[in-house]
Amino acid sequence: MASETVSPREYGLGKTHRHDNWWVGPMATAIGLGGFGVYATFRAIYNAEYVVGHGTQTLPESAYLLSPFYSPLLVFPWLPSWLSPAFLILWAPGGFRLTCYYYRKAYYRAFFLDPPACAVGEPRNAYQGETKLFLFQNLHRYFLYFALIFLVLLAIDVVHACLWPSGGGMTFGISVGTLVLALNVTLLSLYTFSCHSWRHLVGGKVDCFSCVALGQARYKAWKRVSFLNKTHMLWAWTSLFGVGFADFYVWMVASGRITDLRIF
């Protein structure tokens, strides 16, 4: 006798034949992304204690440490005091993450439960794809260009974090803060250069490498990016916590709660 197969979708939201802990992933994503979103919004609204070092009023004898949430340092006299410069900056890296191919899967599952996981019932019966409002996800490749600019700006911040005031000039030095900022830009670079859009830009759209200019070089670059691309999820999370920690560290130093230890 033929038996009728019923899909989890037909059962309803959260119904499944799976016996593993499929809900752990979406729940961890909701906690991680939600927690970061709350922290970043708070710090942007806080609008203080984000920079220390020479040329600033906070710890002028220290190396220059600038929170990545406020980099580049925007000093506009016309900026109203209620408008944090972080909001003029964070839309770009925020948009890059919001439209990231990996994060899309993660937050569609964690926040929209659409579906919560593979082979688990979802709230809707029909697949509608990324249409209407979700068409903005196609902007990812353009956010990538902004992300590349921010990598350069953050790398310049690391260079500044190696310069300590000495007499009338500067000396080279490294502190824990320097290492924190360097780690942040390293993790962000790994995240950016493992991006699917970057991979496409490097060589994904080429049908024949030997037929285009610099074909061999592009093929090698594409192979390396493809290798990195396999671990994109890892870099997505480590860079997220890295950038949050870098801001937190600068905040703690700028507020006087901790001292930035100079290593040499």
Ligand code: FES
């Ligand atoms: S796909 Fe994740 S950053 Fe581009």
